[in-house]
């Protein structure tokens with residue numbers, strides 16, 4: 001993997017960059033793949049090598065790369081204006097987009113607050129919820145309930161919700177403690193209950209925590225149907241809806257974090273639709289621009305919005321914002337993204353791909369001795385690998401099984417990214433039948449190569 005251009009860029013990368021979620025010492029020992037272009041569902045590196053984008057460029061790409069309509073929306077908007085502020089002004093693209101988002105959002109949501117990343121959309125939601133209760137005479141409602149191992153982003157507020165000991169222990173002194181409840185996955189997978197019993201037990205557990213904190217709970221924050229970054233921890237619609245009803249009955253708000261699940265990912269436009277969940281606040285990011293530009297949005301109801309109204313001297317306004325809030329370029333691309341969902345009937349069109357993924361994963365992976373679980377909602381799936389699935393014994397983390405599998409897949413021309421030893425498949429919604437076969441074949445071959453060609457004693461060490 002070498003050319004003069006590549007070598008130069010590699011030196012610059014290793015000398016100046018600091019990559020997210022990356023141990024840079026290991027990074028600097030390796031040859032990075034440096035992407036230069038994209039074409040449909042493929043990424044192309046500076047040496048001209050093509051890779052199938054099996055994780056949608058971190059779960060955000062929807063229609064593939066260089067999608068004509070999105071490219072056009074971007075350049076047309078650039079021909080008008082790239083950016084103007086939303087503080088004291090409005091802009092055409094963000095205004096039109098706001099109305100279009102509300103038109104497709106779950107019933108009851110009527111207001112859009114923009115930000116730039118998924119984490120910020122969550123930050124906005126928890127700050128709206130906290131201020132809502134300060135303004136409505138319930139100042140003790142300051143606590144947030146989240147699911148164990150949930151992930152809501154990487155600002156300090158979002159980390160407080162999704163605190164994880166290995167990643168965040170250095171931040172312990174900075175975060176606020178969130179309340180936790182165990183989702184069905186823990187009861188089904190780790191405690192080997194039936195799915196029905198797991199849902200019931202998880203709802204009982206949530207009811208107990210909510211009851212204990214019923215006077216201080218501000219909001220439940222939930223990734224509906226699928227806790228993505230936890231390792232694709234799936235639960236059913238009944239749990240999403242049930243836990244939301246429990247929170248609401250205790251006087252708390254319900255925040256649906258659809259940053260990962262939104263925009264068709266679970267097979268419906270929003271996971272809330274599949275769960276028949278009507279949130280008070282909904283967080284959107286990632287796929288909102290088809291995976292083109294950083295844009296996020298927090299949607300909420302008129303009831304919540306109205307509480308913030310008052311005279312300037314009353315200081316009820318929502319004092320929050322970023323420089324690029326409601327950026328016109330991103331908003332214009334997001335509008336074109338929504339138009340594609342409508343014109344190309346994306347939700348209808350992906351249904352055969354969803355079924356293909358279900359059948360294809362089962363055919364290739366079910367029954368392999370190290371496959372502990374296959375979890376999927378729509379076009380988001382995780383294959384959990386373990387040294388001893390029956391006894392729930394993980395591979396020693398030093399063996400880096402997940403990492404080695406994805407590196408093997410990369411050699412074969414497929415980019416994926418694991419979460420520990422859970423292999424994640426999250427292709428663009430535009431993936432076609434043959435590309436999906438290729439993705440599953442390559443990942444299966446890579447998995448078998450790493451796990452079947454090595455002596456098992458090696459793997460267990």
Ligand SMILES: Cc1ncc(COP(=O)(O)O)c(C=O)c1O
Nearest residue numbers: 117118119151152153228259260
């Ligand atoms: C459910 C969920 N919420 C929030 C985020 C954070 O989004 P961002 O990385 O855009 O800040 C993510 C990112 O993976 C996510 O999966």
